[in-house]
Amino acid sequence: MTPKVDSQAVRQAIEVLPLLSPSVTQLLQTLARDGYEIDDVVQIIKYDAALTARVLRTVNSPVFGLLNPVTSLERAISYLGERVIISIVLADQCGDMFTRPLPGYDAQQSALWRHDLFCAFASREMAGHARLACEPGLAFTAGLLHDIGKFVFSPFWAAASGEALERIEQGQVTDYLQAEQLLAGLDHAEVGFAMARHWQFPEALQAAIRYHHAPGLAPEQFRMLSYAVHLGDMLAMMAGADTGSDGMQYQLDGDYAQYFDVSSQDLAVIMLDAEEHFKKAEASLAVE
Ligand SMILES: [Fe+2]
Ligand SMILES: [Fe+2]
Known part of the structure; x- marks a missing residue:
């Protein structure tokens, strides 16, 4: 039976995928390491202005109902936890792909x-x-x-x-x-x-x-x-x-x-x- 899908074309499509931004790769590598610290995560996000803004917007969203706005990246990351952070980062960088x-x-x-x-x-x-x-x-x-x-x-x-x-x-x-x-x-x-x-x-x-x-x-x-x-x-x-x-x-x-x-x-x-x-x-x- 001849396959209905050109598997070679699929493999080529993978080869030409744009690379992820260094912050995503670094973050995935950091979170896969045993015993990483929150500060390691802060160090990666803080050099990325768009991501920093997105993290602060998320922590201050009405869902969390915080009385005082969080303005420090470190506090935002500790509050949200790495799980939400990695979700934000992936949604941000690959948003179009995910949706x-x-x-x-x-x-x-x-x-x-x-x-x-x-x-x-x-x-x-x-x-x-x-x-x-x-x-x-x-x-x-x-x-x-x-x-x-x-x-x-x-x-x-x-x-x-x-x-x-x-x-x-x-x-x-x-x-x-x-x-x-x-x-x-x-x-x-x-x-x-x-x-x-x-x-x-x-x-x-x-x-x-x-x-x-x-x-x-x-x-x-x-x-x-x-x-x-x-x-x-x-x-x-x-x-x-x-x-x-x-x-x-x-x-x-x-x-x-x-x-x-x-x-x-x-x-x-x-x-x-x-x-x-x-x-x-x-x-x-x-x-x-
Ligand atoms: Fe699945
Ligand atoms: Fe699956």
Whole structure:
């Protein structure tokens, strides 16, 4: 069967992606390090006037209801926390990319951004229940970035997505990822991984993006993180923060119980907690 998608063209589209600004790359690298300090984050943002303004605008937004306006960057960052900061930075630098509609995934404007943000909070909650050490801040960032491949893949995938749904409905493939592989010769996790390498993301983030649908295949040192994002992704889908058609046939890796100390009731509570944090962040980031 001839693939419906020109995978070579997808790879070329990744190669020509503009590089991220140095502040984004530095921030991702800093937050992926164990034991970073808030001051490291301040040092990166303070040289970027637009970002500084955005952070101050966010902390002073009515959502937080602060009596006295915060004018110092350091206080703003301590108050908001690195999670909200990284969300602001990514929304700021890749805003257009995050909010564009995704024709191949039947997703509305901003849908993927909401899915990613929900997944970020849910992955962080999951990291808190991990049997082995899993840094919650890193799980948050990995959750936020797990589906970046869709941004590049979506316009190419649009030509095949209708057929993918038919094949899923007819039971010819077990899940959406398999449909992508079958019809395009590559999937959004692979595309995301290539983007993460192009942008020189830290290795842990590269691995979580690559293996978020198959965490059992991740190298051992990144497996816990990949499982946290896998579960976070599923919770985002269950909570309705999905990205259109690919919420169908989500294959949960049943081995997750080896990695997390959670019952199904715990998962329901984690989903509600994530939802609460998500709603607040969504309002403060003014995602439409
Ligand atoms: Fe995905
Ligand atoms: Fe996802």
